[in-house]
Amino acid sequence: MTSITIYHNPRCGTSRNTLAMIRNSGVEPEVIEYLKTPPRRETLVALIAATGRPVIDAVRSKEALFTALNLGAPGVTDEQLIDAMVQHPILINRPIVVTPLGTRLCRPSEAVLDILPQPQQGAFTKEDGEVVIAANGQRAPGADRPSSKP
16 A cells, blocks of 8 residues: 655645645545644644755745735744744645655645656546547646656
8 A cells, every 4th residue: 555645735726736736646645634733843844855945946935924024034044944833834735645656735736746656546637627538548738747856
């Protein structure tokens, strides 16, 4: 059985699409609604490190609280950003997915396809109507490709 964990916000379309693509691969992941069960500081630090991306990428910079806390100011450290995310989980960018093939911040949601151990089982269309996976389980022609960032 493949072990996949998604740090999920059910109110987020990107997070819902990512979860649906995981399920479309035939796997039921462990779903952690991080607003209800926030990760501990150590877990958050490890998740961010595993993505290979800078800490700032894991912060929801468009969240009003980001501005209210002045987190975009020059000199704000990674430690301060992590402290803010631990104290205010709404600042954690989502979804973060952990699979045996890696850990990704899945923005766009299609980034999850690069770390799923099993192929898509059938067609998949995002909530906005964009066809991502054709009926044969392959990426649809013209479907956006995720960034090459780790």
